[in-house]
Amino acid sequence: MGLTKTEEFTKTQNDLASLAKAIGHPARIAILQFLIKTKSCVCGDIVDELPLSQSTVSQHLSELKKAGLIKGEIDGPSVCYCIDEKAWGKAKKVIGELFDSYTGQNCC
Amino acid sequence: MGLTKTEEFTKTQNDLASLAKAIGHPARIAILQFLIKTKSCVCGDIVDELPLSQSTVSQHLSELKKAGLIKGEIDGPSVCYCIDEKAWGKAKKVIGELFDSYTGQNCC
């Protein structure tokens, strides 16, 4: 016990859950918002912006990257993180479809 | 350590994260999809549908309720769970806004 029974659910359900989970932390929301609004995507700038240590921010970045929402490009000694446009669009679509599938009809 | 520094982030960021977190589990996705598609919202029917024990399903339902996405109405000895239309619409809007705020412009 203690581990999600991934294999019992469909790929779609697992993919959707993974995406939502990646977004499911205020620090990662803050990182995404920062990447969207600013011109600077350098990791160090994100660390300066957030009230978290460098290693913690790096971990959050790594999870966002694992979920595919962002990508990192090495730029000298630093790394430039950006929204992965294609994956972002797909996530938007998949999550949007879940919300749209409810048409407002309840049985009770 | 080990606990999220909620107070360091904005209410919007925390609310968004809470919503995403609630959706961030395949079982809860499955529950939501089931509630949306079926006419039956009785807890027992959800338990029959999912590959999880009754107590685990009840826990997931409780989290979805805590997040405000569903509501439960007592119907005799059983409970009828339904999507909370108002909260669903709000969640859809808030999450949609996050995705829409990215217009496809990266710095790198």
Added chain:
DNA sequence: AACATTTATCGTAATATTACGATAAATAGC
């Protein structure tokens, strides 16, 4: 080559999550 800067990874600790069985609580029917 030595050094500074930047980021990732490791090790660790605390808390949270997931899951289950067992039990309790509430209602319906006899």
Added chain:
DNA sequence: GCTATTTATCGTAATATTACGATAAATGTT
């Protein structure tokens, strides 16, 4: 009032997450 049915809660165990400091790795600069 007893019994069956349905759901919530409690107790517990295993794994995951969050966070930090310390250290390693990689690059640029002197």
